[in-house]
Amino acid sequence: MKTYYNPEDLGKFSTMGEEAPDLWDAYMNYYGKVFEDGALTAREKSLIALAVAAAVQCPYCIDSYTGGSLEKGITEEEMTEAIHVANAIRGGASLVHGVQMKNIVRDMEL
Amino acid sequence: MAATVALGVALAATVEIPFIDRVDEDNRITRESLEILQVNVGAKCNLRCKHCHIQAGPDREELMNRQTMQACLDVLDAYDFKTLDITGGAPELNPDFEWFVTEACKRDVTVMTRCNLVILDTPEHAHLAELYARLGVQVVASLPHFVQKNTDNQRGDGTFDASIRVLQWLNALGYGKGSGLELNLVYNPGGPFLPGSQDQLEAEYRRRLQAGFDIVFDHLFAITNNPLGRFAAALSAKGKLQDYRDKLVTSFNPGTLPNMMCRNQLSVGWDGRCYDCDFNQAAELPCGDGRTIFDYRDAAQACKPLDLKRSIEFDGHCYACCAGSGSSCGGATG
Numbered sequence: 001m002k003t004y005y006n007p008e009d010l011g012k013f014s015t016m017g018e019e020a021p022d023l024w025d026a027y028m029n030y031y032g033k034v035f036e037d038g039a040l041t042a043r044e045k046s047l048i049a050l051a052v053a054a055a056v057q058c059p060y061c062i063d064s065y066t067g068g069s070l071e072k073g074i075t076e077e078e079m080t081e082a083i084h085v086a087n088a089i090r091g092g093a094s095l096v097h098g099v100q101m102k103n104i105v106r107d108m109e110l
Numbered sequence: 111m112a113a114t115v116a117l118g119v120a121l122a123a124t125v126e127i128p129f130i131d132r133v134d135e136d137n138r139i140t141r142e143s144l145e146i147l148q149v150n151v152g153a154k155c156n157l158r159c160k161h162c163h164i165q166a167g168p169d170r171e172e173l174m175n176r177q178t179m180q181a182c183l184d185v186l187d188a189y190d191f192k193t194l195d196i197t198g199g200a201p202e203l204n205p206d207f208e209w210f211v212t213e214a215c216k217r218d219v220t221v222m223t224r225c226n227l228v229i230l231d232t233p234e235h236a237h238l239a240e241l242y243a244r245l246g247v248q249v250v251a252s253l254p255h256f257v258q259k260n261t262d263n264q265r266g267d268g269t270f271d272a273s274i275r276v277l278q279w280l281n282a283l284g285y286g287k288g289s290g291l292e293l294n295l296v297y298n299p300g301g302p303f304l305p306g307s308q309d310q311l312e313a314e315y316r317r318r319l320q321a322g323f324d325i326v327f328d329h330l331f332a333i334t335n336n337p338l339g340r341f342a343a344a345l346s347a348k349g350k351l352q353d354y355r356d357k358l359v360t361s362f363n364p365g366t367l368p369n370m371m372c373r374n375q376l377s378v379g380w381d382g383r384c385y386d387c388d389f390n391q392a393a394e395l396p397c398g399d400g401r402t403i404f405d406y407r408d409a410a411q412a413c414k415p416l417d418l419k420r421s422i423e424f425d426g427h428c429y430a431c432c433a434g435s436g437s438s439c440g441g442a443t444g
Contacts, residue, residue, distance in 0.1 A: 043310060070299065071306035073314050075257050 010060045043072050050079055051086035126359055129428040137367040140386075144418045146375035148195040148439070149174070149182050150391055151207055153380065155199040156229050159265045161254070161298055163339040163392040166199040173203075174380040179210040181407040182378055186217050188410030189418060195250075195375070195439065197224040197388060202235045215245040222248035224296075224439075227273040228265070239276070243283040248292040250331070250439075251277065256318040260300050277325045286327040294329045296441075302345055302354035304361060304434045305332035308442040331441030334358075336430040338392045358429035366436030369443035372422050378403045386422045388439070389430070395423050 017024025035045050046069045053061030069079055130138065152173035155166035186194060194214050201207050201223055214221045223242070230239050242249055253273055254264045261270040277293075280286065286293035297311055305311065312330035319325040335341050337354055345351040372386040382402040385391045398421055409416045436443030 041310070042307070043314070067303050068306075070301065070303050073255065073297070073306060073311045075255075075260065077257070 005059050007063070010063065013060075043074060046072055047074060047078060047082040051082040054083045055086040055090055126355065126426060128424075129426055129432075130424040132362060132364065132432070133367055133424065137370065137373065138424075139421050140373045140419050142419055143190055144374055144376055145192040146195050146371070147182065147186060147189075147191040147193070148197060148375050148377045148388065149179075150197050150377070150379055150388060151179070151199070151201045151204040151210065153199045154203040155226070156203065156232070157200070157226055157265050157269065159226075159252075159254075159340070160344050161264060161300075161335045161341045163336045163341060163389055164199065165339040165392075170199065172380045174206070174382075176206045176209065178378075178380070178382040178403065179206055179213075181382060181403045183210075183213055183217070184407045185403055185410065186214065186219055188415055189406070191219060191376075193220040193222065195222050195224070197439075200226055200229045202229045202238055208238065208241065211241070211247060212245065215247065220248060221245070222250055222292075224250045225252070226265075227251050227253065227276040228269050230276045230279075231272040239279055239283060243280075243285065243291055246290065248294070249280060249285060250294045250296060251280075251327075252296045252298075253277070253315075254296075254298050254300060256315050256322070264300050274323050274325070277319070277327070278323065281324075281326055286325075288328070293327045294331055295327050296331045296333055298333045298335055302335075302350050302357065304334055304357070305437070305442070308332040308435060329441070331439070332435070332437070333439070333441060334430045334433055334437035336389050336392070336427050338389060338427050355426065355429070358433045361433035362429060363432055363434060363436060363444050366432045366444040369436065369438070370422075370428075370431055371438035371440065371443070372431075376406075376418060387431075389427055390423060390425075393425060393427055395425055398423050 014024070017028075035042060035049075040048075046065055049061065050065040050069055053065050066079065150164075153164050153166045153170035154168065154173060155162075155170065156168060158167040182194075185191075194217075196207075196211065196214075198204070201211075202225070204210075211221060211223060229235050241247075251273075252265075253261065255261045258270040261273065262268065277286075280293055283291070285291040295315060297305060297315065299305055308330065311332050315330050316327070319327070337345060337351060337358070342351060345354050372390075375387065377385040377387050377391060379385060379391050379396075382404055384397045384401050384403060384406075385395065386397060390396070401416070406416050406418075431437050431443070434444070
């Protein structure tokens with residue numbers, strides 16, 4: 001194995017149902033419902049999915065939801081902004097944990 | 111299943127099942143009566159779009175002559191077609207196009223012309239927009255995307271701005287406002303992916319074009335790119351042709367079969383040869399009966415009109431019309 005990530009593995013996703021078909025079916029049903037038009041449009045959900053995919057650094061999901069977003073007519077500009085949102089939250093999450101550092105520093109002060 | 115589709119998961123189409131084996135007997139033949147006579151008046155075009163299955167361009171010389179156009183009009187008179195669908199190339203570049211469309215509009219049929227918009231932004235052809243309005247011609251206009259970068263990338267620099275100018279002008283002439291002058295737009299993907307929901311794309315087009323350019327239109331047709339001609343060459347150059355074909359095969363939707371456009375039309379090439387559709391023209395796959403528009407015309411003039419019902423010629427490219435939500439010259443079919 002030259003790499004842990006192989007694009008062809010995306011096509012094998014459904015093999016995760018082989019040993020646990022009930023769990024797989026339940027997940028698939030849930031997944032399908034999540035991405036239907038609801039209070040949010042399928043278009044908006046696709047952008048959220050792309051941003052989360054970038055945040056969790058899932059190459060399969062980035063592949064799928066970039067393609068899915070293109071199919072919905074979503075522009076590169078919109079996708080770029082969505083990923084900046086993910087990045088802002090990731091960066092902010094690191095920064096705000098700095099407060100814990102500060103709390104400990106204060107606690108250590110005599 | 112829905113999630114599988116959403117994630118783009120599909121079994122690899124390592125062995126492509128012949129398309130005809132996917133089609134039940136009923137859908138291998140056309141309907142009893144056909145509504146649409148589609149006429150390709152030539153491959154000459156002012157643009158060289160990356161997705162063009164015809165490989166139309168300024169260097170193409172094939173043009174339908176007036177004699178063949180007259181045969182098409184005679185067939186319209188003798189048979190029960192409801193719609194004349196004129197396509198190309200850029201139909202406007204055929205020197206007899208103006209005569210043809212004027213004569214066609216004297217008939218009791220809907221006359222539609224497929225327009226790349228940019229051609230109407232040229233001084234030589236600008237007057238045709240007013241002619242369309244005067245004759246009540248339905249305009250089916252290509253606008254691959256509502257964003258300049260995407261449209262220009264597919265059709266050439268400056269095409270988006272020119273298209274917007276022409277759409278605004280068509281609106282000023284009364285098109286797209288529900289007054290009987292119908293203006294429909296055509297979306298097609300900018301790469302090897304399928305169109306999403308036609309309804310959602312139409313809503314987004316409507317919102318963007320209204321807000322950005324004060325443009326209105328009637329309907330949006332989302333058309334799947336067919337891996338033929340220039341689009342096939344572009345995919346091949348990037349090593350993506352087989353992946354795209356596999357995507358079409360694995361996205362096959364049997365629910366689209368009854369509404370395949372070939373079942374409801376006769377397609378005429380620039381030289382009068384008959385086909386099941388414009389894609390079969392690009393694939394050089396004429397109707398199995400070998401008929402030309404002259405055969406239909408001559409038979410009718412001899413008071414023995416030919417039966418329009420026929421067997422359809424299929425090949426691998428037909429998967430493009432039956433993938434996902436389906437695709438036709440009138441948009442989604444599924």
